[in-house]
Amino acid sequence: MSDHAIEVRGLTKRYGRRTAVEELSFDVPRGTVVGLLGPNGAGKSTTLRALVGLITPTGGDSVIDGAPFSALDNPASHVGVHMDGFGFELGITARRHLEISRLAAGAPRGRVDEVLQEVGLAADADRRVKTFSTGMAQRLGLATALVGSPRTLILDEPANGLDPDGIRWLRRFLRSFAERGGTVLVASHQLAELEQFVDEVVVIKRRALFAGRLHDLVTDDGDSLESQYFDLVGKAAA
Incomplete structure (x- = not known):
């Protein structure tokens, strides 16, 4: 390599x-x-x-x-990617968004809780994304990038x-x-x-x-x- x-x-x-x-x-x-x-x-x-x-x-x-x-x-x-144009479905929760991403990445079930903890969003996991501040959305984007353990x-x-x-x-x-x-x-x-x-x-x-x-x-x-x-x-x- x-x-x-x-x-x-x-x-x-x-x-x-x-x-x-x-x-x-x-x-x-x-x-x-x-x-x-x-x-x-x-x-x-x-x-x-x-x-x-x-x-x-x-x-x-x-x-x-x-x-x-x-x-x-x-x-x-x-590789995990987070950049402009990678939006979220605003009506779902952060946890649901990450579950969808986890399934697409083929990651294990427990990975969602791990990345929520890693980026400091564990307490907000069940809030709808549309209620997130810009900074929280950035953390969710990073969590999405991490979900496949790249x-x-x-x-x-x-x-x-x-x-x-x-x-x-x-x-x-x-x-x-x-x-x-x-x-x-x-x-x-x-x-x-x-x-x-x-x-x-x-x-x-x-x-x-x-x-x-x-x-x-x-x-x-x-x-x-x-x-x-x-x-x-x-x-x-x-």
């Missing part, structure tokens, strides 16, 4: 005359948390959607555990709507997930927060502007991830 949970090679996606991503390549090593960064319209969501088979690339490819998403045997055991998580702006305690909880949870051998690819605009817990970063603006270890981008001379990010993006726009 490769040392990389995710590999993206020359990924290109065009919509008519518009190019969303072009010749994008990067790796996500196993056991790490990797931040996917870029301005709006840079191709982050396109990249994530291509990874999990929601769109077909114009060129290049991407693999998870060495295979395209469509070729994975029991994909929910390989080795890799792909998350798009998972901290949106979380209060400061929730953001700290998410940071610790994702760090712990990686320390237990899991892998996380997380797209986010919260640069200062990401800097506290990611191992590597991938900065894109259609192409990769930087892909590597955080410490290779943010050195010890006082630079921050935010300053280095804006420097990279600014040079790409010049």
Whole structure:
């Protein structure tokens, strides 16, 4: 098995005359948390959607555990996904939503209670989803991603709507997930927060502007991830 949970090679996606991503390549090593960064319209969501088979690339490819998403045997055991557009049936309870997800993933019956506990929603399991705050919905989305006990998580702006305690909880949870051998690819605009817990970063603006270890981008001379990010993006726009 490769040392990389995710590999993206020359990924290109065009919509008519518009190019969303072009010749994008990067790796996500196993056991790490990797931040996917870029301005709006840079191709982050396109990249994530291509990874999990929601769109077909114009060129290049991407693999998870060495295979395209469509070729994975029991994909929910390989990768858990939470991103914009993955909505909920608002009239059902959180528990019912997760039961449906559990059945689709082929997970054992007790897994629902486990993930509710993991994300801090055990006390709200029987509330209807339509009563959830944005932060609670984010936790439910993460629980859905976890229900198949995947080795890799792909998350798009998972901290949106979380209060400061929730953001700290998410940071610790994702760090712990990686320390237990899991892998996380997380797209986010919260640069200062990401800097506290990611191992590597991938900065894109259609192409990769930087892909590597955080410490290779943010050195010890006082630079921050935010300053280095804006420097990279600014040079790409010049």
